[in-house]
Amino acid sequence: MIGSFFHSPKHRRFSMPFRYYNPEKEEMQDREDRIKKELGIHEKKGTDSDYRPNIRGQFRRAMNHSSKTASGERRRSNTRLLLLIVIISLAAYLLFKF
Template identity: 70%
Template sequence: MIGKFFHTPKSHRFNIPYRYYDPEKEEMENREDRIKRELGIHEKKEWNPNRRPNIRGQFRRAMGGSSKTAEEARKRSNTRLIFLIIILSLAVYLILKF
């Protein structure tokens, strides 16, 4: 019991193997890069670090929604709300009167 009181556990080492590592593919890419450098072939990769993607509203547009349909839905919702308020107020008035 006393031996377990002062026992400190040892740290665990993690051994995480690479999941998508293909040494043949990497070797082939290295060979291709070396050959392209020797032949003077340069692939032009245009990448601008200051570029921000314009994704605002793309999901809504892809799902077929537009601002016009959203506005129409809002108007219908407001109309229904006003109609329900009128019906409830008439029901309360009739209940209190009789």
């Protein structure tokens, strides 16, 4: 009874087998790459090593655009708030005067 009261579970081991790993194919590919490099043969692959995405400044431009719209919204909100305060003040003045 006391042993089951202070029971601590055993740790679980993480074991994930390789699903799509073929060591012979990988070794053959490495050997082919090494031979092609020695012979000076260059293959065009799907990706270009000189490729640079054109993202410079896009985040800053997007944030600048959104800040302009946000500042306009803020200005309109402040104007509405000021107008509401004036109306309530006028109503309170007229209520307490009469």
